[in-house]
Each structure stands twice: as structure tokens, then as C-alpha cells.
Amino acid sequence: MAHGFMGKMLWVDLSKKQIKEEVLDEKMGRDFLGGYGLGARILFSRQKAGVDPMGPEAVLGLVTGVLTGTDALGGSRYVMVGKSPRTGGWGDANSGGNVGPYLKFAGYDAVFFTGKSDKPVYLFIDNGKAELKDAARLWGKDSFETQDMLRAEHGKDVEVACIGPSGENLSLIAAVMNNKGRAAGRSGLGAVMGSKKLKAIAIKGNMKIPVADPAKSAEMRKKHIAAMGPRSNFMRDFGTAGLFNMACESDDAPCKNWAGAAVIDYPNYKNLGGDKVLEKRQRGWGCWHCPIACGGIMKPNAAGEFQYSAEAHKPEYETLAMFGSNLLNDNLDSIVKLNDICNRYGLDTISAGACIAFALECYDKGIITKKDTGGLELKWGDPKAIVTMTEMMGKREGFGDIIADGVMMAARKIGKGSEKFAMHIAGEEVPAHDSRGGPHFAIGYAGEPTPARHTQGGEGPLPPGALPEYNRGSMVGRGAPHKVGATLTVAYNATGVCMIVIGDGYGHFDQFVEALATITGWDITKEELMKTGERIENIRQAFNIREGQKTPWKYPDRMLGIPPKQVGPRQGLTVDEKALCAEYYQAMDWDVKTGKPSQKKLQELGLGDVARVLYP
Numbered sequence: 001m002a003h004g005f006m007g008k009m010l011w012v013d014l015s016k017k018q019i020k021e022e023v024l025d026e027k028m029g030r031d032f033l034g035g036y037g038l039g040a041r042i043l044f045s046r047q048k049a050g051v052d053p054m055g056p057e058a059v060l061g062l063v064t065g066v067l068t069g070t071d072a073l074g075g076s077r078y079v080m081v082g083k084s085p086r087t088g089g090w091g092d093a094n095s096g097g098n099v100g101p102y103l104k105f106a107g108y109d110a111v112f113f114t115g116k117s118d119k120p121v122y123l124f125i126d127n128g129k130a131e132l133k134d135a136a137r138l139w140g141k142d143s144f145e146t147q148d149m150l151r152a153e154h155g156k157d158v159e160v161a162c163i164g165p166s167g168e169n170l171s172l173i174a175a176v177m178n179n180k181g182r183a184a185g186r187s188g189l190g191a192v193m194g195s196k197k198l199k200a201i202a203i204k205g206n207m208k209i210p211v212a213d214p215a216k217s218a219e220m221r222k223k224h225i226a227a228m229g230p231r232s233n234f235m236r237d238f239g240t241a242g243l244f245n246m247a248c249e250s251d252d253a254p255c256k257n258w259a260g261a262a263v264i265d266y267p268n269y270k271n272l273g274g275d276k277v278l279e280k281r282q283r284g285w286g287c288w289h290c291p292i293a294c295g296g297i298m299k300p301n302a303a304g305e306f307q308y309s310a311e312a313h314k315p316e317y318e319t320l321a322m323f324g325s326n327l328l329n330d331n332l333d334s335i336v337k338l339n340d341i342c343n344r345y346g347l348d349t350i351s352a353g354a355c356i357a358f359a360l361e362c363y364d365k366g367i368i369t370k371k372d373t374g375g376l377e378l379k380w381g382d383p384k385a386i387v388t389m390t391e392m393m394g395k396r397e398g399f400g401d402i403i404a405d406g407v408m409m410a411a412r413k414i415g416k417g418s419e420k421f422a423m424h425i426a427g428e429e430v431p432a433h434d435s436r437g438g439p440h441f442a443i444g445y446a447g448e449p450t451p452a453r454h455t456q457g458g459e460g461p462l463p464p465g466a467l468p469e470y471n472r473g474s475m476v477g478r479g480a481p482h483k484v485g486a487t488l489t490v491a492y493n494a495t496g497v498c499m500i501v502i503g504d505g506y507g508h509f510d511q512f513v514e515a516l517a518t519i520t521g522w523d524i525t526k527e528e529l530m531k532t533g534e535r536i537e538n539i540r541q542a543f544n545i546r547e548g549q550k551t552p553w554k555y556p557d558r559m560l561g562i563p564p565k566q567v568g569p570r571q572g573l574t575v576d577e578k579a580l581c582a583e584y585y586q587a588m589d590w591d592v593k594t595g596k597p598s599q600k601k602l603q604e605l606g607l608g609d610v611a612r613v614l615y616p
């Protein structure tokens with residue numbers, strides 16, 4: 001097998017309680033790199049079209065990349081893959097921490113689950129051996145308790161990916177959690193894991209990942225760390241929380257369920273700034289061997305109104321914005337608490353914050369009342385009510401049950417015109433970057449195989465040397481450069497490196513290509529990486545098309561600026577997501593109206609079998 005990979009995958013049939021090993025094909029490894037590339041390739045071939053994403057025929061995967069667990073900077077990632085119960089199309093969710101590297105140290109590049117268990121189980125993998133174990137005592141426990149109990153049983157060197165109560169109770173905004181503060185949050189794959197009655201994957205391993213030239217690889221790592229620039233220091237100090245003030249000032253951050261402007265409606269936004277978060281931080285924290293370590297553990301808060309323990313993780317920008325500015329909540333302690341609640345229940349903080357914003361606006365407009373909320377007054381900016389409702393959502397209690405499947409489903413249940421306050425794209429809540437004035441987000445949110453993703457699309461965190469020159473202020477002429485960025489982004493994601501390390505660690509994109517070449521021994525170029533990224537984009541998109549989905553995904557009017565905002569730095573702006581996506585799709589050779597990849601393009605990328613399915 002190629003260097004960088006372990007060369008083996010596990011297939012676990014939860015219905016039959018059977019576990020099989022399978023060799024990872026070497027060509028498939030190079031053609032798809034791992035992560036959602038490998039995941040999409042496998043699911044397109046092995047999962048039938050039209051399966052119920054929560055049914056026994058659905059395949060759920062935990063997949064690492066070729067650089068996960070290696071000397072490449074930021075090689076900490078794994079990706080959960082499956083059919084999304086939120087969109088009905090392709091689903092994936094990326095997480096850092098230690099789980100990805102440990103799966104490889106245990107001997108495997110990926111684990112795929114099929115079937116459904118009749119009782120709660122967890123998979124225990126120990127250095128090349130795997131067994132399904134009874135999880136009855138873990139069922140009902142939160143994600144922290146689950147991780148602690150599995151460590152108590154199997155040793156401190158066990159890494160755990162698990163669901164909390166939200167995944168167990170099939171909340172469609174449930175995440176897969178690890179390291180008590182890292183989440184594979186999007187696409188509703190925590191619910192898919194819950195539907196299979198799979199509580200956790202516990203992993204122990206100390207095998208070595210084969211590398212083309214270990215000495216050269218270690219030297220390269222030292223060289224790349226020495227070359228890291230000042231942006232990495234900023235991320236080490238503040239993490240993504242350091243972006244919050246700027247996002248409020250530029251009107252990028254959501255405010256009042258995307259209807260307001262932080263500089264007008266949310267005057268105390270600096271209460272949540274990176275410096276304020278840092279004051280409450282006890283220590284820094286990083287994913288496996290990360291040279292940046294952008295995370296943090298907070299000082300315990302045992303006496304205040306919003307109490308949390310010494311295990312609470314530092315909130316990320318997305319969490320601060322979705323539970324802060326978006327709800328007009330300027331109480332930082334409450335947001336650390338909300339982050340902690342979501343980490344314990346296993347909820348995606350982006351979706352959870354959006355669900356609360358939807359509930360607050362429905363209450364404000366009189367669509368729901370105290371009768372619906374069990375007597376709870378839901379007022380903008382009231383941290384106590386927000387914390388209470390978030391806990392109710394985690395437990396699926398009362399009105400919390402209505403919003404626990406996301407805003408699209410909640411609006412369907414509530415009706416009464418609430419749909420226009422449900423800020424989602426194809427069922428996925430919109431993350432905390434405003435595409436009015438951020439056209440690259442509009443292309444990413446509406447045009448990518450997974451809707452409403454700030455981490456996908458092509459003009460995000462990329463180091464110098466990745467993108468061609470183009471006019472970033474223009475609404476036209478973005479299609480071709482966006483394609484370059486999108487395909488490179490998809491490729492590096494598939495390798496298992498962190499996007500923050502790519503954007504803020506590597507000084508030049510060539511260093512990343514050097515890392516990949518050194519570790520694998522491949523004679524690889526940026527051009528091959530773009531082609532590989534394009535292949536991965538096409539197969540993820542083909543999965544959507546086969547499931548009957550069409551893109552660009554439908555966008556909420558408010559988020560397009562219809563009507564335009566009347567206040568703030570982005571007042572008067574509208575975004576034409578269809579025109580932006582049309583340019584991107586032309587560059588990709590995808591149909592502008594449906595997003596269907598052309599037959600010629602699929603053939604050119606070596607996806608002839610996919611072309612035969614899409615063009616029978």
C-alpha cells in the first residue's frame with residue numbers, strides 16, 4: 001500500500017454483528033486521498049440510491065486521510081460520511097482531536113458501518129483487532145461521561161468518538177463528539193449513528209504509519225514549523241474567537257436571526273471578543289500534534305449564574321456568533337455554558353444557535369407564546385432563557401423537542417408563516433458568515449455538494465500560492481478562481497489536514513504539496529491535486545444527483561438581501577447566488593440549473609461508472 005495509508009478498512013455489519021477487514025486499493029487511495037473523497041467513492045459504489053439515511057441499508061463511515069497522523073502540519077482530522085438525513089443528499093462532517101490519528105495507529109484508514117444493532121453497542125478497536133461490545137451502561141450518558149467510562153475501562157490511552165443523548169434521541173442536529181470539545185457537527189450524522197444504536201467507537205493503537213522517508217519527513221516538519229508566520233500566533237492566542245469583533249464590525253456575523261446589524265443592534269459585542277475569551281481561558285489546547293493549538297480549556301466557573309467545570313472548552317467563533325450576536329446575547333459565561341451543553345449532549349453549535357434564534361423570532365412575532373414554551377418567556381438577549389431552551393432541546397423536552405430537528409422541520413411543525421424565519425439552506429442551518437457582501441460564501445453555501453458550509457467553496461483559508469489573481473470585490477469573474485480554490489480545498493480536506501493550519505500555518509501552498517509528496521513518496525503536483533479535488537467534488541455532487549437533489553440549493557430570501565438590510569455596513573446589499581453559482585458551474589462543467597456534472601467531465605476524471613449511473 002502507498003505510504004501514508006495503513007492500507008486497511010473495517011466493515012462492521014451492526015445487524016449481523018459481523019466485522020470484516022478489507023484492503024484499501026492503492027489506486028483508490030491516490031485518486032481520492034481519504035476523508036470525504038474516499039468516503040464518497042465507497043458510498044457511491046456500496047450504498048443503493050434512495051435508501052433511508054436512518055435505515056439499515058445506510059452506510060456510515062469514519063474516514064481518515066493520507067496525512068492524518070503523520071508529520072504533515074495539522075494532520076489531525078477524520079470525517080464522518082453518510083447520506084444526510086437533513087438534506088437527503090451527500091453528508092459529511094469533519095472533526096479534529098485525536099480520534100483520526102489513533103484509528104490509523106490502530107491499523108485502519110476507515111471504518112464503515114452498515115445495518116442496525118438491536119441494542120446499544122460500541123466498537124472497540126485495539127491494534128488491529130476489533131469487536132462490538134455491549135453499550136447498555138453507556139446509553140443515556142452524555143458525551144463526557146461516555147468518554148470517561150470508556151477510558152476507565154480500556155485505559156487512558158483510548159480515544160473515543162461518540163454520540164451524546166441528542167444522537168441517541170435522533171435529533172437531526174446531533175454531532176459525533178470526541179475529546180470533549182471537538183465535533184463532527186454537520187449533516188446530522190450524529191442522528192445516523194444513533195439510528196444504528198452505535199454509541200461509540202473506542203480506539204487504542206500504537207502502530208507506525210508507513211512513510212516514504214521518515215527522517216526526511218521529520219526534517220520537513222521542523223522546517224515547516226519554523227516557517228510559520230504571525231497568523232499562526234494569532235490563532236494560538238485567540239483561536240477563531242479572535243475573529244468575533246471584526247466579524248461584528250464588518251457585519252459578517254449574524255445578528256438577530258440575520259435581520260439586524262451587530263454595530264447597531266448589539267452594542268456590547270466586545271464582551272465576547274477574543275481578549276475577553278482569553279481572560280477566562282485556563283490553558284491552551286490543541287488537536288493531535290498541532291503546532292498551532294487554537295483550542296482552549298476554560299477556567300471553571302463554580303459560583304456564577306452559568307456554571308461549568310474545569311473541562312469546558314473554549315467557544316469557537318461560530319459558537320460565539322450563533323449563540324451571541326445572533327441572539328443578541330452578550331453574556332460570555334452563558335456562551336461558555338451553552339458550548340459546554342452542546343458538547344455534552346452532542347449538538348452542532350451552529351444549528352443549535354440557529355434553532356434558538358428561530359424560536360426567539362417566532363416568540364417575538366407572536367407565532368409561539370408561553371403556552372408553546374411551557375411558560376418560558378423567550379426574549380432576545382436573555383441568556384437564562386437561551387440556556388434553558390438549549391437544555392430542553394438537548395433533552396427533547398417540551399418546545400425543545402420541536403426545534404431539536406432543526407429550523408426547517410420546526411417551521412413545518414409550527415406553520416403560521418414561521419418558514420420565513422427559518423434560516424436554512426436545504427435543511428442545513430446557515431453558519432455564521434454573511435453572504436450579503438461575501439459572494440464566495442454564497443457560492444459555497446448554495447453551490448457546493450453540502451449546503452450552508454462556510455468551510456467549503458474556494459476562496460476561504462488558503463495560503464499564498466493557491467489562488468490565481470482575481471478581483472475579490474467583483475460579483476463577476478469568480479467562477480474559474482473559485483474552482484481552483486474549491487478543488488484545492490477539497491483535496492487538502494480529504495488528506496486529513498486542518499483548514500486553520502492550511503490557512504494560518506503553512507506559509508505557501510507549495511509547502512503542503514511538499515508535505516504530501518514527502519510522506520507518500522508520490523511525485524505529486526498542485527495540478528494533480530486540483531484534478532483530484534475535482535474528482536472528489538464530482539463524485540460528491542453525483543451522489544446528490546443520484547438521490548434526486550438539484551443544486552444550487554434554495555436560499556432563504558433574508559440571507560440573499562431580499563429585501564436588503566436597512567441598517568449596518570451591509571445595508572442595501574443583495575446577492576445573486578444563482579448568477580454566482582452559474583459561473584462556478586460553467587467552470588466545473590456542471591449543468592447550471594441542476595448541478596449535474598457532464599458525462600464528459602465524469603469520464604475525464606476516471607468516473608466512468610458514475611457517468612453510466614447518471615447517464616444510463
Ligand code: SF4
Nearest residue numbers: 286287290293294498
Ligand atoms: S489549528 Fe486548531 S482545530 Fe486545527 S488542528 Fe490545530 S488545534 Fe485543531
